[in-house]
Amino acid sequence: MKLRPQKSQWVSPTACNPLVAKLNLIRDKQAFMSQVELRQDKQFNFSGVDARERKRVFGSEFYEPSDFAWKIYEAISEMIEFGYRFKNITYPSFYADMNKAALGGQKRVEGKIEANKKIDMGGCIIGPAGVGKSETVNRAVDMLPATILHPASDTAYQKPFLQIPCIKADINGRSTLSVLQNLLAAIDDKIGTKYYEDNPQRKGEGHLIEALANACWQHGIGLVILDEGQMLITESGKTSGKDSPNAKFLQRLFNSLKVPILLIGTPELEDFLSCNAHTLRRYKKDADITLDNYPQDSDYWEELVITIIQQYVFCRDVVMSNKHLRQIYVYTAGNYSALQIYCKALIDHVEASNITSLSEKLLKDVYELNKSVLNKLTRFHNKPIKEISLKVPKLVSKNTKRAVPMPNDQSPDSVALNQSKELGRAAHDLFRKG
Amino acid sequence: MTYFVRGRVMNTHIIDHYAAQIPILPGEYLPAYLARLRKLTNGVDPKRLMSFSGSVQLGKLHQLFPRVASCFAYRESAREYSGALLKEHLGSRFWRGFTDEQAYREHIKCVKIRVKSKRSVFEGEEILDGLKPMKFCAECRVADIEKYGAPIWHATHQITSMYACAEHSKPLLSFQLKAGETLLDYPLINDEVLSLSSVIKPDELRNWLNNQSNQLLKISSEDNRYRLKDVKSSMASAMGARENTRSMHVDITYRLEWRKYLSSALTRLCPSAQNYAFFSGKANSGLAQQLKQTARVRHPLVFLLAMKFAEEATEFKAS
Numbered sequence: 001m002k003l004r005p006q007k008s009q010w011v012s013p014t015a016c017n018p019l020v021a022k023l024n025l026i027r028d029k030q031a032f033m034s035q036v037e038l039r040q041d042k043q044f045n046f047s048g049v050d051a052r053e054r055k056r057v058f059g060s061e062f063y064e065p066s067d068f069a070w071k072i073y074e075a076i077s078e079m080i081e082f083g084y085r086f087k088n089i090t091y092p093s094f095y096a097d098m099n100k101a102a103l104g105g106q107k108r109v110e111g112k113i114e115a116n117k118k119i120d121m122g123g124c125i126i127g128p129a130g131v132g133k134s135e136t137v138n139r140a141v142d143m144l145p146a147t148i149l150h151p152a153s154d155t156a157y158q159k160p161f162l163q164i165p166c167i168k169a170d171i172n173g174r175s176t177l178s179v180l181q182n183l184l185a186a187i188d189d190k191i192g193t194k195y196y197e198d199n200p201q202r203k204g205e206g207h208l209i210e211a212l213a214n215a216c217w218q219h220g221i222g223l224v225i226l227d228e229g230q231m232l233i234t235e236s237g238k239t240s241g242k243d244s245p246n247a248k249f250l251q252r253l254f255n256s257l258k259v260p261i262l263l264i265g266t267p268e269l270e271d272f273l274s275c276n277a278h279t280l281r282r283y284k285k286d287a288d289i290t291l292d293n294y295p296q297d298s299d300y301w302e303e304l305v306i307t308i309i310q311q312y313v314f315c316r317d318v319v320m321s322n323k324h325l326r327q328i329y330v331y332t333a334g335n336y337s338a339l340q341i342y343c344k345a346l347i348d349h350v351e352a353s354n355i356t357s358l359s360e361k362l363l364k365d366v367y368e369l370n371k372s373v374l375n376k377l378t379r380f381h382n383k384p385i386k387e388i389s390l391k392v393p394k395l396v397s398k399n400t401k402r403a404v405p406m407p408n409d410q411s412p413d414s415v416a417l418n419q420s421k422e423l424g425r426a427a428h429d430l431f432r433k434g
Numbered sequence: 435m436t437y438f439v440r441g442r443v444m445n446t447h448i449i450d451h452y453a454a455q456i457p458i459l460p461g462e463y464l465p466a467y468l469a470r471l472r473k474l475t476n477g478v479d480p481k482r483l484m485s486f487s488g489s490v491q492l493g494k495l496h497q498l499f500p501r502v503a504s505c506f507a508y509r510e511s512a513r514e515y516s517g518a519l520l521k522e523h524l525g526s527r528f529w530r531g532f533t534d535e536q537a538y539r540e541h542i543k544c545v546k547i548r549v550k551s552k553r554s555v556f557e558g559e560e561i562l563d564g565l566k567p568m569k570f571c572a573e574c575r576v577a578d579i580e581k582y583g584a585p586i587w588h589a590t591h592q593i594t595s596m597y598a599c600a601e602h603s604k605p606l607l608s609f610q611l612k613a614g615e616t617l618l619d620y621p622l623i624n625d626e627v628l629s630l631s632s633v634i635k636p637d638e639l640r641n642w643l644n645n646q647s648n649q650l651l652k653i654s655s656e657d658n659r660y661r662l663k664d665v666k667s668s669m670a671s672a673m674g675a676r677e678n679t680r681s682m683h684v685d686i687t688y689r690l691e692w693r694k695y696l697s698s699a700l701t702r703l704c705p706s707a708q709n710y711a712f713f714s715g716k717a718n719s720g721l722a723q724q725l726k727q728t729a730r731v732r733h734p735l736v737f738l739l740a741m742k743f744a745e746e747a748t749e750f751k752a753s
Contacts, residue, residue: 092581092582095583096581096583097583098456098474099470099474099582102474102476103470103584103621103622155457157458157459157460159453159454159457161455184477191451193451193478194448194482195477195478199477208477210476210477211476212477214475218452218455218456218475
């Protein structure tokens with residue numbers, strides 16, 4: 001009988017990687033939930049605190065994580081960890097790749113990325129505005145160290161190495177140059193460099209991408225997060241792969257940086273990505289999280305509402321019936337931002353009117369006072385988005401974008417079009433008759 | 435849990451930050467490293483990055499101890515390892531023994547306070563420019579691509595009188611920068627450099643200089659200084675030279691022969707360059723200056739040639 005050769009035990013490349021080890025990634029859901037949670041009400045009693053202070057605490061120092069928070073954290077940590085799979089400062093290969101990336105294989109050195117080890121990781125988090133995507137991502141990122149200074153003994157050439165695990169920037173303009181500048185500014189913000197100042201927009205997209213790519217290598221950046229991805233949709237509304245320069249930009253960014261990229265945006269972003277198969281594949285490959293407003297029967301939502309009403313609005317235990325919960329749900333449509341606005345208004349109203357008990361009238365009055373904002377956030381009056389989206393046809397739900405023109409033979413004739421055709425025919429008949 | 439070290443960049447010069455993030459590779463030629471650093475940090479304003487030296491340019495690289503290298507090595511944060519840095523990345527053992535320690539410190543002091551000191555530490559470096567092309571070993575280049583991801587310029591190869599790779603025992607290839615070009619154009623030994631380079635053909639003189647240069651690199655600068663004193667004494671006695679407090683008397687035959695020898699040796703080492711008759715006629719290149727114990731600074735190459743001359747003309751043995 002032939003004996004099989006004994007295999008040696010597989011060891012993950014990230015097992016002895018200081019870039020990963022010092023991130024202190026949390027593997028346990030419960031541990032994460034307890035660490036990320038921000039609940040001042042668990043320690044303090046707010047009964048004697050004025051409305052303004054309660055609103056501040058509730059607005060900035062209250063965070064109850066949902067299952068999505070853990071899902072997002074898991075996706076982020078996985079992307080970072082995988083991104084560092086071929087980057088280890090203990091080995092000279094890290095510095096070799098850094099050289100190769102910026103200076104390799106060219107006659108004239110111009111800073112082009114040509115690294116052998118491709119790190120093509122991308123993901124996206126998509127959800128309606130106000131559902132808490134950015135907040136959750138911020139909380140998850142806050143669980144990572146902002147920067148890590150590795151001692152000289154940890155590196156191949158015995159020099160201390162400053163690592164930036166993650167950078168996050170908002171896409172707050174339609175210009176790709178501003179996106180790149182924002183990312184450079186995010187690096188500056190963490191370590192005090194002056195990339196933003198040194199790279200004005202006039203230097204062009206190519207230069208800024210090279211500068212960013214080199215900065216990413218040199219600081220061992222593990223993840224790039226781009227928020228408000230839907231802003232990439234151009235003003236002309238052109239989203240098709242060939243026409244949209246921003247889709248090309250996303251593709252170029254992905255190819256150049258060699259760092260995992262996570263996009264955050266509203267459902268329009270998904271439509272934008274899906275118009276180019278390559279871009280969609282890239283940004284859906286490694287993390288694809290779709291959030292929606294919380295459903296009415298969500299335990300998390302119910303607990304959240306009860307906590308806020310009891311701890312921050314009335315500052316004592318009040319009886320909340322299912323009817324009250326349903327009423328609040330109707331006004332806020334399961335949207336966290338809408339709930340925040342509604343509850344802040346509720347705090348003000350209860351304080352101003354000296355109301356001591358919860359009633360349907362109180363809830364309705366507060367809604368009436370803020371319905372202009374709440375309706376915009378929940379889109380449809382008195383109806384939560386999820387219910388609406390089931391009823392409204394697809395074409396209507398996409399009314400925020402300019403409709404893509406369809407060929408005549410494919411477009412279904414609408415009633416108005418048929419009427420117009422009939423009128424046209426009648427006019428033509430009259431003309432023929434003289 | 436959060437390690438926020440923004441202060442590291444804010445409180446120190448930006449070059450310290452990047453010198454740590456993009457470390458100098460083992461044996462890399464210091465000015466070439468600074469050129470590579472500039473290319474890698476293409477997102478940083480060169481003025482900001484190079485402000486430690488007071489100039490965006492790398493300056494003259496024909497010098498054995500360029501200004502930019504002294505500014506980098508003797509910056510505040512690098513004081514502890516300046517000597518080691520210059521030894522490994524600028525071949526300082528080759529030239530430091532030829533300088534008087536006081537003169538060397540004065541030069542550093544002038545450089546630090548940004549006062550224009552003498553243009554070079556060593557006399558006649560500008561004239562000997564053609565004798566210091568950029569040099570590299572083809573085998574080291576291949577090994578470096580594998581090891582460091584980029585073919586770097588080695589410090590030991592850039593030593594003026596080094597013509598063969600100590601590691602591979604192969605003749606070096608030389609690459610002359612064109613007018614207007616600097617090391618910033620070639621921070622690495624890229625394909626263009628390879629195609630424009632030519633092999634330095636070994637001959638008896640080059641082999642001798644190569645051996646002597648290797649000897650200098652093996653001994654510490656301080657020991658080199660003592661050794662050179664002994665060598666000078668031996669040379670002087672072999673030539674029957676007499677030194678008093680003011681001057682050095684050397685036989686006229688030797689002095690005339692030396693001028694001829696220096697000119698022809700320099701022309702042999704760099705045939706494409708100018709005629710070195712003018713250089714050899716300078717007072718500082720005279721034989722008496724090479725033998726004088728109190729002369730402050732000598733160019734290592736000229737002194738090594740004087741040793742070779744003494745070997746050929748007298749019974750002096752450099753070994």
